[in-house]
Amino acid sequence: QDGSKVDPGVRASYIFNSTIAGIEDADALLIVGANPRWEAPVLNARIRKRYLMGKFxxxxVGPAVDLSYPVDWLGEGPDVLSQIAAGSHPFAEILKTAERPMIIVGSGAVARPDGAAVLGLARQVAETAGAVTADWNGFNVLQRAASRVGGLDLGFVPGDGGMDTGRILDGAATGDIKVIYLLGADEIDTKDLDKPFVIYQGHHGDAGAHVADVILPGAAYTEKDATYVNLEGRVQRGQLAVYPPGDAREDWKIIRALSDALNATLPYTTLADVRRGLVKANPVFQGIDDIQAASWGEFGTTGEVSGAFTYPIANFYMTDPISRASATMAECTDEILGGGEGKTGTDG
Structure with a gap:
């Protein structure tokens, strides 16, 4: 949804390779275009823990914010990243002399128009600093969306001749695209979706539901047996706690029923069929709760990079459909932020 310029062909380019626990093994850290205190507070607490252990x-690189530990803010834009990649910046030497240097790249940093070039620079920094060895991979992307990694593992990206999010929205604005199916897509700019016929599948009636012509009510995470992949690339299972209310259904059942109606029946009728399909699409789904090291490779591009990094979260307190649908949370946000500043939560 956010238009990230990651490379789905190289898994190491979009997961947190060091693992969250591995933060404690690192001995130097460079954060690029991320505010981990807001984007991943638990992970940020692990960084703080490592700082308190000393010699870290x-x-x-990015606008200075309070991360709860001392940070040397090198600058706000990717020009500094270019200097580190070239070895001309003083912090490049600190990374090189570290035994286990770590780089954390924010997902917002690679969602820019020049995101592929930023990703390429970050890869160059990791390679120049010796952050990728036989027993250590210090290159990490800080994904924000639940199971974003799982979607990339399944290849849910535009194919040859396909459109990315930006082009789809442009086509909707001009009227070239007649129908748009929003599968839980609430983090996009919906202002130009007045021309196409919009189908929304999801729960809690968030931004996508507000512009929909038809709503297919899906089950919330507590209402379904589901598979997720966290930012480390760890495949995890969630279990149904309560049944979906009313006409809500598990997402795979909605899509399976729709395939029947379109005379393009999908080849699964049970959850077990779906899970076998996941493994067939990518063997990584076979290992539940396992960390599987990703192979390193070429990713990112070369090219011009410019402009300060910006952080994708404007309102820490309303970053998901459930909190945004809460009147109580809205009142609390007004009180904390002073008059509803940043009410839309994430920018996507």
Missing amino acids: PIAA
Whole structure:
């Protein structure tokens, strides 16, 4: 949804390779275009824990914010990243002399128009610093969306001749695209979706539901047996706690029923069929709760990079459909932020 310029062909380019626990093994850290205190508070607490252990220089590229530990803010834009990649910046030497240097790239940093070039620079920094060895991979992307990694593992990206999010929205604005199916897509800019026929599948009636012509009510995470992949690439299972209310159904059942109606019946009728299909699409889904090291490879591009990094979360307190649908949370946000500043939560 956010238009990230990651490479789905190289898994190491979009997961948190060091693992969250592995933060404690690192001995130097560079944060690029991320605010982990808001984007991943539990992970940020692990970084703070490592800082308190001592001998852990931390630098960051992006607008200065309070991360709860001392940070050397090197600058706000990717020009600094270019200097580190070239070895001309002083922090490049700190990374090189570290035994286990770590780089954390924010998902917002690679969602820019020049995101592929930013990703390429970050890869160059990791390689130049020796952050990728036989027993250590210090390159990490900080994904924000639940199971974004799982979608990439399944290849849910535009194919040859396909359109990315930006082009789809442009086509909707001009009227070239007649129908749009929003599968839980609430983090996009919906202002130009007045021309196409919009189908929304999801729960809690968030932004996508507000512009929909037809709503297919899906089950919330507590209402279905589901498979997720966290930012480390760890495949995890969630179990149904309560049944979906009313006409709501598990997402795979809605899509299976729709395939029947379109005379394009999908080849699964049970949850077990779906899970076998996941493994067939990508063997990584075979290992539940396992960490599987990703192979390193070429990813990202070369090219011009410019402009300060911006952080994708404007309102920490309303970053998901459930909190945004809560009147109580809205009142609390008004009180904390002072008059509803940043009410839309994530930018996607």
